[in-house]
Amino acid sequence: MTRREFMDELGSLLDELPDKERLDILADYTEHFLMGVKEGKSEHEIAEALGSPKALARELLAGYRIHEAESNASVGNMTRAIIATVSLGFFNLVFVLGPFMALIGVLIACFGVAVALLLAPVGMYAQYGFSAVSQERLLLLFGSMASIGLGGMMAVGLVGLTRWLYRLFLRYLQFNVQMIRGK
Amino acid sequence: MNVQFKKGVLELCVLVLTAGRDRYGYELVASISEKFHIAEGSVYPLLRRLTQEGFFTTYLMESQEGPPRKYYHLTEQGRQYMNDLVLEWRIFNRGVNQIIGEGLGYDKA
Numbered sequence A: 001m002t003r004r005e006f007m008d009e010l011g012s013l014l015d016e017l018p019d020k021e022r023l024d025i026l027a028d029y030t031e032h033f034l035m036g037v038k039e040g041k042s043e044h045e046i047a048e049a050l051g052s053p054k055a056l057a058r059e060l061l062a063g064y065r066i067h068e069a070e071s072n073a074s075v076g077n078m079t080r081a082i083i084a085t086v087s088l089g090f091f092n093l094v095f096v097l098g099p100f101m102a103l104i105g106v107l108i109a110c111f112g113v114a115v116a117l118l119l120a121p122v123g124m125y126a127q128y129g130f131s132a133v134s135q136e137r138l139l140l141l142f143g144s145m146a147s148i149g150l151g152g153m154m155a156v157g158l159v160g161l162t163r164w165l166y167r168l169f170l171r172y173l174q175f176n177v178q179m180i181r182g183k
Numbered sequence B: 001m002n003v004q005f006k007k008g009v010l011e012l013c014v015l016v017l018t019a020g021r022d023r024y025g026y027e028l029v030a031s032i033s034e035k036f037h038i039a040e041g042s043v044y045p046l047l048r049r050l051t052q053e054g055f056f057t058t059y060l061m062e063s064q065e066g067p068p069r070k071y072y073h074l075t076e077q078g079r080q081y082m083n084d085l086v087l088e089w090r091i092f093n094r095g096v097n098q099i100i101g102e103g104l105g106y107d108k109a
Helices: A003-013 A019-038 A043-050 A053-071 A075-086 A090-127 A134-177 B008-020 B025-033 B040-052 B076-104
Strands: B056-061 B069-074
Touching (some): A003 A043, A003 A053, A043 B040, A053 A134, A075 A134, B008 B040, B008 B069, B008 B076
């Protein structure tokens, strides 16, 4: 593979990156080629030692996506980061997607409980509220307050927990990208 | 050699190499691949990440011959991180060596 071929392939594989990022990456490899040639190596040798542009592009894309999700937290960015990491290989499909699904499942269940606690008083009042005798009314009142309080605290806690898990999961993605490929 | 281990090692090498003076990419790749075989291209994604995390700053400098080079400068934060990694590595290395020594019976000789 000549320098031209290598750079063209890498460039087209990094098509989805913003221009600035892509050009910066390509400049690094161009510099590498020029230095190698200056040291008397052939373009083929250099390209060979660099590794396949496909593997490099996947790694660079995953790195970029993870960084994006880190500096700009959103469901979309996290999804893109996960997809990019999963595309690195079958290993990551199992070890990234699996834990992620489990985590999301648990979080959704917890949010469900919080919402149920917040909404429970509505049901209680709908069923007994306004016909109840005075003692039961008091019980209903305290019961509702407890339920709302608990649900509220849980919701606040869960929002914090979600943020923390978001960052933690990105670390985990990063960790999964980091396998040295030899030859 | 079939190299398939965590890039933590590569990260450690890159950080340590820049501890003494600023280096450019090709130089880093060359000093590492002289010691063990890697897909050389993957040093650059690593350098990008370490730069994004604030462990390196970069600058371009013209060279007498050849293209301008992008130099990597280890930041204070990077130096701290490197020290942590070196310590971890030493502990890990000593542990593995002890296990090898005991397993192969070197220490009984």
